[in-house]
Structure formats: structure tokens, C-alpha cells
Amino acid sequence: MKLQENKPAIAGLLLTVAAMWGIAFVAMKNTLSRTDVNSFLAARFILATVILIAIKPSALKRINRAFLIKGVIIGVLLSSGYIFQTFGLTKTTVAKTGFITGLYAVFVPLIAAGLLKRKVTKLQWFAVSLATAGLMFLSFKGISIGVGELLVLISAVLFAFHIVSLGEWSSGLDTYALTILQLGTSAVVTFIASLKSGFHLPPDSGVWSAIVFTAVFATAFAFIIQTWTQSFMPPTTIAIILTMEYIFAAGFAVVFSHESLTMRTLSGGSMVIAAMYLIIWAEGREKISA
Numbered sequence: 001m002k003l004q005e006n007k008p009a010i011a012g013l014l015l016t017v018a019a020m021w022g023i024a025f026v027a028m029k030n031t032l033s034r035t036d037v038n039s040f041l042a043a044r045f046i047l048a049t050v051i052l053i054a055i056k057p058s059a060l061k062r063i064n065r066a067f068l069i070k071g072v073i074i075g076v077l078l079s080s081g082y083i084f085q086t087f088g089l090t091k092t093t094v095a096k097t098g099f100i101t102g103l104y105a106v107f108v109p110l111i112a113a114g115l116l117k118r119k120v121t122k123l124q125w126f127a128v129s130l131a132t133a134g135l136m137f138l139s140f141k142g143i144s145i146g147v148g149e150l151l152v153l154i155s156a157v158l159f160a161f162h163i164v165s166l167g168e169w170s171s172g173l174d175t176y177a178l179t180i181l182q183l184g185t186s187a188v189v190t191f192i193a194s195l196k197s198g199f200h201l202p203p204d205s206g207v208w209s210a211i212v213f214t215a216v217f218a219t220a221f222a223f224i225i226q227t228w229t230q231s232f233m234p235p236t237t238i239a240i241i242l243t244m245e246y247i248f249a250a251g252f253a254v255v256f257s258h259e260s261l262t263m264r265t266l267s268g269g270s271m272v273i274a275a276m277y278l279i280i281w282a283e284g285r286e287k288i289s290a
Contacts, residue, residue, distance in 0.1 A: 022248025075185025
């Protein structure tokens with residue numbers, strides 16, 4: 001049996017990726033007060049790219065002009081999402097960042113409908129409405145939305161575009177080479193962004209540890225798995241499984257950062273969770289009736 005046909009194993013790999021991203025929220029939150037956001041991201045993506053190239057430099061030979069263009073576009077979407085998300089993380093809690101980032105699972109089918117002319121069902125629209133209500137619980141302060149939550153929301157939209165584009169283009173392309181292109185582009189974008197205030201090397205061992213962890217596990221390993229699975233799995237399915245990261249993020253935040261989960265956060269987060277699973281249930285029902 002091919003690994004692609006072993007759904008429990010694939011789900012397990014994706015859940016591992018979600019866990020890595022969840023703990024990465026905590027690792028970054030605890031270090032971003034001591035270093036510049038874009039410098040942190042640039043160091044993370046540079047290290048991840050160097051590691052992947054060092055392991056398999058021959059992958060670069062598979063990149064042609066068309067491959068390069070697709071990889072750069074995907075990388076720009078990815079890095080832009082991380083820039084907004086990480087700045088947002090400095091202005092809100094780990095739990096809220098995780099929950100709001102998870103909204104990309106709701107945005108994916110909407111973007112696919114707009115760009116790829118795929119139909120959005122009434123149930124999916126209901127899920128979008130439910131997720132929007134959950135976002136209001138999580139993010140609105142009086143009659144205004146918090147700056148941190150707004151930045152994370154923008155990142156969720158960018159991540160959704162990343163997932164849709166990766167789902168459309170990854171099939172037929174070399175997974176390893178495409179991962180290098182994505183991360184290499186992200187390294188360039190975040191490094192350029194860091195020049196505004198000057199690129200800074202990690203100031204202490206704690207920041208270095210966070211960069212190494214996020215580069216190796218939450219970036220190099222995680223994006224190889226995501227890129228590979230998106231070459232044969234629907235983008236919405238991938239998005240739903242990966243949104244488990246916000247559950248991991250909230251849990252890790254309570255355990256390691258001693259954050260408290262208020263009823264408002266739990267209520268809003270639960271509504272977002274319900275919306276995400278409605279999306280995947282609707283997709284499964286369509287496949288059965290097709």
C-alpha cells in the first residue's frame with residue numbers, strides 16, 4: 001500500500017505539523033520581546049533553507065523557469081502571512097493568535113470559489129457566518145477590533161491563498177525543490193523587510209533556541225509534509241487538519257506560558273472550531289453524493 005493511501009498515517013503526519021506550529025507560537029511569543037520580528041523570521045527561514053539545501057542540493061537542478069515563478073509566488077504568500085501573523089502575536093495572546101489563524105480553513109473554500117469557480121454551498125456560507133461570529137467574540141473590543149487580532153486575521157487570508165495556490169500547483173512538481181523555493185523566497189522577503197530597522201542577529205541563547213526549533217521542526221519538516229500532502233489531497237481537507245494547530249497553541253499557552261483562557265475566548269474559539277468542521281463535513285458529503 002502506498003503511503004498516499006494510508007489516511008491515518010497521513011493525518012498523523014499533518015497533526016504532527018499542527019503540533020509543531022502550535023508550540024512555535026509559544027516559543028516565538030516568549031522571545032519576540034527581545035528581538036525584531038522580521039529579523040527573527042529571516043533567521044528562521046534562512047536557516048531552514050540552508051538545512052534543506054545542505055541535505056539535498058541536487059533538488060535545485062529540478063527547478064526551471066515555470067517552476068521558479070510558481071515557487072516564488074507561493075513563497076511570497078507564505079512569508080507575507082508570517083509577517084502579519086508574527087506582528088499580530090506581539091500584540092495579542094497565543095490562544096487568540098492560534099484561533100484566528102485557524103480561520104484560513106474557512107477562507108480556503110471561498111477563495112477557491114472565487115479564483116477556481118468552485119461552488120460554495122449554503123452550509124459553507126453558514127460556516128463562514130459562524131466563524132465570523134466567533135471572530136467577533138475573540139477579537140472585538142467594544143466597537144473596534146484589536147490591532148493584534150486584525151493583523152492575525154490578515155495573515156489567515158494570506159495563508160488561505162497560500163494553501164489554495166499550493167494545492168493547484170504542487171501536483172507534478174518535486175516536493176523537496178518546491179519546499180526549498182517557498183522557504184528561500186520567504187527568507188529573502190523577511191530579510192528585506194528586516195532592513196528597515198536593521199537586521200539583528202539573535203541576542204541570546206533563548207532566541208537562538210527558538211529560531212533553531214522553528215526552523216528545523218516548524219518550517220523545514222512541516223512544509224515538506226504540507227507540500228507533499230497537497231500534491232494529492234484537497235486543500236480544504238489539508239486546511240481543516242492543520243487548524244488543529246490553534247488547539248495545540250491554546251493548550252501549550254496554558255501549560256508553558258500560563259495564559260488563562262477566558263469564557264469569551266473559549267466561546268469564540270468553539271464557534272470557529274465548529275465552523276471549520278462544518279466545512280470539512282460539507283466537502284465530505286459532496287464527495288459521497290457525487
